[in-house]
Amino acid sequence: MFDFAGMRRSFAGAAAAAALLAGAPALAKEVRVYNWSDYIDEEVLKDFEKETGIKVVYDVFxxxxxxxxxxLAGGSGYDVVVPTGPFLARQISANVFQKLDKSKLPNLKNTWPLINERTALYDPGNDYSINYMWGTTGIGYNEAKIKERMADAPVDSWDLIFKPEIVSKFKDCGIFLLDAADDILPVALLYLGLDPNSKDPGELQKAGALLESIRPNIQKFHSSEFINAxxxxxxxxxxGFSGDILQARDRADEAKNGVTVGYKIPKEGAQMWFDQMAIPTDAKNVEEAHAFLNYMLDPKVIAKASNYVNYANGNLASQEFIKEEVKSDTSIFPDDATLKRLFVKEPxxxxxxxxxxxxxxxxxxxx
Amino acid sequence: MRRWLLISVPYLWLLVFFLIPFFIVFKISLSDIATAIPPYTPVFDFSMGIGEFISKLDFENYRFIFNDSLYVNSYFSALKIAGISTVLTLLVAYPIAYGMARAPKEWQPTLVMLVILPFWTSFLIRVYAWIGILKKEGLLNLFLMNLGVISEPLTIMNTPLAVYIGIIYSYLPFMILPLYASLEKINPALLEAAADLGSPPWKSFWQVTFPLSLPGVLAGCFLVFIPATGEFVIPDLLGGSDTLMIGKTLWGEFFGNRDWPVASAVAVVLLLVLVIPIVMFQSNQEKEREAAR
Structure with missing residues (x-):
């Protein structure tokens, strides 16, 4: 009952299609980028494709x-990925990344020495990565609900979280902390007057004990649910992370639901984090990946991205192209005094x- | 020859999609964590002899799991949550399945369809929808407050109660369908006979209907209990941080601590925790059946 002739025809068709598919990457140049979700102005990608003829395959995590x-599983298939500082450092030591060919990145001249100096902690000499965006880990809050419960609540201080008599006032209303030791333990150390980068088990235990003492007031430890909440x-x-909280602020504004979200960098200090673009060792399109990084180092391009996502970038030359409302927002670009109080976490x-x-x-x- | 071919298909399936992956996981569970791609050291390479391989073999990761109360408590907590959820799911599902089996024949395909209907929406989205219902200013609290039943919103989100609700909701169809299948097969003449002999309806139910539906009850309970024990999505989204379940602990070990060897050991132990009692139960059933003959 089989139609052999027909089957052969469809086999031939499939073979032709397969040949076409296999030939495709050789014809069209592409770069596979894996970045955080909601973290770029899509127009930037379109402009890059137009300018270079390299197709961007863009996935998010x-x-x-x-x-x-x-x-770490290997063979990720991506050419450009964007880990955060301490993760980058560990991944470099696991030989996940290849050294950048700086001769292909002439736009490196635009970078911000202050940021380079801090990212060098994770990537000595900045040999493996360029900074994409950076921000802080601070306190996001619902203005009306805070006022309702405590008119003079210290939203600009870690007292809000770590002083039992203050934090307990907000227990019924819901408090979320990031589910990441790397982000919360250093702040607890800082609050105790210890070095946020302490590696002393005794001091770390003290920070843990502080957190356990306020634990009953915390509704949940989660690293992304707080944006919607x-x-x-x-x-x-x-x-949470500055950009996530500012994103929550913008979403509430758009929804016109009467919710006003605020973000503060506490006066005692806060952690500064860096998302770094790097090229995996097993990347297939190394040439195109460098072209993409160099494009992202273009002051006008990265300014466009910053204007869209409300994050500061590590590109000094880009600052003249950044919108005034973004640049003057001290929760995005902290002033010099605040900048001094920010610390960087070592891996x-x-x-x-x-x-x-x-x-x-x-x-x-x-x- | 043909018959062998036919029989080999399910075994081949089991080999390729269960046994081989299981041995890969088992192999990783014997290795040590490393900063490399992949993030563990190989257990053996082909250069060493069998003797050397065996002498190097250690069950360090298993010892680690059993020495830290976190893992043992996570297993017990997961078994407890899954067990309670299974019983509750059975209580909710039985009347529904019973009603379906007793409904007019021409309705039944539509009713079965309605039970399956939720599967057309992604599982993740349905669990997310429960956040909107259970949260402080969610639908349930608004509804109850408007009715005047409560004056203060109930805290259900991020508690074990939300996890129970999520599991019962998500696994309900897996309980209803086998129950319905076994209830639907019961010959109504048996109940008529019981009534004719003077049995009141509740007695007929316990002495005729329920025993005959037992295969469906058991199948449904297994279908709910086993996946619920390893559940990750529901406790992560609906539960609080202190809602311990082994699926969440395993996730944390694999992603948070990037300790693949310990995560693999946790997975192997979870499999044993589930498989051994089920196999024992099955062989016991088998024996009873033999004895009945």
């Missing part, structure tokens, strides 16, 4: 852990990492 798992007015306070060595992980699990699960 929402956590460093997910990116790291793909990179803040924007919808479901919670009062979230300790933990494997042994400290295990101690930190265990302390963190105890804080989060109570186990």
């Amino acid at each position: 929402d956590s460093n852990e997910l990116l790291e798992t793909k990179l 803040l924007a919808n007015g479901d919670i009062c306070i979230a300790v 933990y060595d494997a042994k400290t990492q295990r101690v930190v992980t265990r302390i963190w699990t105890k804080v989060v699960t109570g186990q």
Whole structure:
């Protein structure tokens, strides 16, 4: 009953299609980019395609852990990825990335020495990565709900989180903390007057104990749910990344739901983080990846991205192209005095990492 | 020859999609964590002999799991949550399945369709929808406050209660369908006979209907209990940070701590925790059936 002739015809068709597909990458140049979600002005990608003729295949992720798992499994298939500082450092030591060919990146001249100096902590000499965006980890809050419960609430101080008599006032309203030891433990250390980069197990235990003491007031440890929860007015306070909280602010504004979200960098200091663009060792389109990085180092291009996502970038020359409302927003571009109070977190060595992980699990699960 | 071919298909399936992946996971569970691609050290390479391989073999990661109360508590907590959810799902599903089986024959295909209908929407989106219902200013609280039943909003989101609701909702069809299948097969003449002999309806239910539906009850309970034990999405989205479940602990080990060897060991132990009692149960059933003959 089989129609052999027909089958042969369709086989021939499939073979021709396969040949065409296999030939395609050789004809069209492409670069595969893996970046955070909601983190670019799509027009930037279109402009790049128009200008260079290189097609951009753009995928997004929402956590460093997910990116790291793909990179460590090997053969991720991406040419440009965007991990955050401490993750980048660890991935460099796992030989995940290749050194940048700086001769192909003439636009490196536009970078911001101050930012380069700080990112060198993760990537000595900035040999493997360029800065895409940077920001802070601070306090996001629902203005009306905070006022309702405490008129003079210290939203610009870590007292809001770590002083039991203050934090307990907001327990019923919902407090979220990032589910990441790397972001929360250093702040607890800072609040105790210790070095946020302390690797001393005793000091780390003290920070853990501080967190456990306020634990009953925390509704949830989660690294992304707070964006929606803040924007919808479901919670009062979230300790999170500046850009995420500003995104919640914008979403609430767009929804016109009467929710006003604020963001403050606490006066005691806060962690500064950096998202870095790097090229995996097994990238297939190395040439195109460099072209993409060089394009992103163009002051006008990266200014366009900053204007869209409300983050500061590491490109000094771009600042004249950044919109006034973004540039003058001190929660995005902190003033010099605030900048001095920001600290950078060093990556933990494997042994400290295990101690930190265990302390963190105890804080989060109570186990 | 043909028959062998036919029988080999499911076994081949089992080999390729279960046994081989399981051995890969088992192999990783015997290795050590490393900063490399992939992030663990190989357990053996072909240059070493069998003796050397065995002498190097250690169950370090398994020892680690059993020495830290976190993992043991996560297993127990997951089994408890899955067990309670299974019983509750059965209580909700049984009347629905019973109603379906007793409905007019021409309605039944439509009713089965309605039970399957939620699968047309992504599981993740349906769980997300529960956030909108259960949260402080969500639909449920608004509804109850407007009715005047409560004056203060209930805190359900991010508590174990939300996890139970999520599991019961998500797995309900897996309980209803096998129950319906076994209830629908019951010959109504049996119930008529019971009534004729003077049995009141509740007695006929417990002595005729329920025993005959037991295969459906068991199938439904397994279909709910097993996946619920390893559930990750529901406790992550609806539960609080202190809602311990082994799926979440495993996720944290794999992604958060990037400790693939320990994560693999957790997965292997989870499989044993689930498979051993089920196999024991099955062989017991088999024996009873033999004895009945």
